[in-house]
Amino acid sequence: MDTNDTEQVYAYLAARYDEGEGHPTSRDLAGVEEIVVLSLLRNISFHDVLDAATGTGRYAVRLAQMGKHVVGIDVSEPMLAQARAKASQLGLDIEFRRASVLAAPQADESFDLVICALALAHVKDLAGAVRELVRVLRCGGHLIISDLHPNIQKLWGPDWTAAIKDGRLLISGGEKDMANAWQCQQVPFPQYHGDVNEYLESIKAAGAEVLAAIDVPMEQGLGLLPGPLVIFARKSEHVTVEPAASADARNSRG
Numbered sequence: 581m582d583t584n585d586t587e588q589v590y591a592y593l594a595a596r597y598d599e600g601e602g603h604p605t606s607r608d609l610a611g612v613e614e615i616v617v618l619s620l621l622r623n624i625s626f627h628d629v630l631d632a633a634t635g636t637g638r639y640a641v642r643l644a645q646m647g648k649h650v651v652g653i654d655v656s657e658p659m660l661a662q663a664r665a666k667a668s669q670l671g672l673d674i675e676f677r678r679a680s681v682l683a684a685p686q687a688d689e690s691f692d693l694v695i696c697a698l699a700l701a702h703v704k705d706l707a708g709a710v711r712e713l714v715r716v717l718r719c720g721g722h723l724i725i726s727d728l729h730p731n732i733q734k735l736w737g738p739d740w741t742a743a744i745k746d747g748r749l750l751i752s753g754g755e756k757d758m759a760n761a762w763q764c765q766q767v768p769f770p771q772y773h774g775d776v777n778e779y780l781e782s783i784k785a786a787g788a789e790v791l792a793a794i795d796v797p798m799e800q801g802l803g804l805l806p807g808p809l810v811i812f813a814r815k816s817e818h819v820t821v822e823p824a825a826s827a828d829a830r831n832s833r834g
């Protein structure tokens with residue numbers, strides 16, 4: 581298991597993530613993104629789904645409610661605990677496992693749909709993560725990746741930090757002077773990818789065809805700003821999948 585730069589932040593966020601704590605626009609962003617993702621899903625057929633970086637199980641729960649067989653993975657145990665609690669309250673049978681998108685524990689070609697929502701911004705090795713997501717996808721299966729738009733990621737950057745005080749996430753967003761003045765603990769919350777092409781090229785290199793890259797602007801205080809980027813792709817029918825590395829080798833790849 582690779583240790584993830586953002587684990588501390590999500591440990592604090594987990595209990596309040598579904599209320600949108602952490603960033604004022606995060607709930608709006610997820611709401612807008614979800615409309616796009618659900619509209620894409622209406623036009624494809626699938627049964628076995630991997631919700632990669634499932635968080636509190638936003639898509640895992642929704643898709644299981646639609647009768648799909650869903651597996652959710654995430655590096656954050658506190659986020660997974662929320663997801664498990666939701667699934668159990670709703671009587672849904674979803675397998676949640678602690679695992680990184682860089683080393684998914686599933687066999688090659690296990691799923692018809694892989695969804696990775698609002699997470700890859702935090703994963704430095706984007707190409708490695710996408711390769712792994714495509715590896716577990718069946719040929720002809722679909723991949724949906726959404727993320728905070730790269731233009732926003734570029735503004736925030738890999739050194740972005742969140743500030744924590746008395747166990748609460750006060751500000752998410754690199755206001756280091758303010759965080760120092762308030763004597764907050766600063767924890768990494770990197771946003772790594774500043775270019776849409778990084779996503780598109782990673783998907784192509786992994787053996788999938790990009791069907792759409794949807795850039796959804798959002799009205800925010802300053803006017804119309806980039807919101808989520810949603811990429812819809814399909815694994816090519818004739819991809820030679822490299823033999824899966826052994827679990828040990830995959831875990832050390834992190």
Ligand SMILES: C[S@@+](CC[C@H](N)C(=O)[O-])C[C@H]1O[C@@H](n2cnc3c(N)ncnc32)[C@H](O)[C@@H]1O
Binds near residue numbers: 590697
């Ligand atoms: C903004 S949340 C999104 C959660 C969920 N996909 C959603 O859209 O509501 C980002 C999630 O990515 C997870 N994450 C970050 N890096 C990861 C990695 N390398 N492998 C798996 N999960 C990761 C975090 O733990 C967190 O739960």
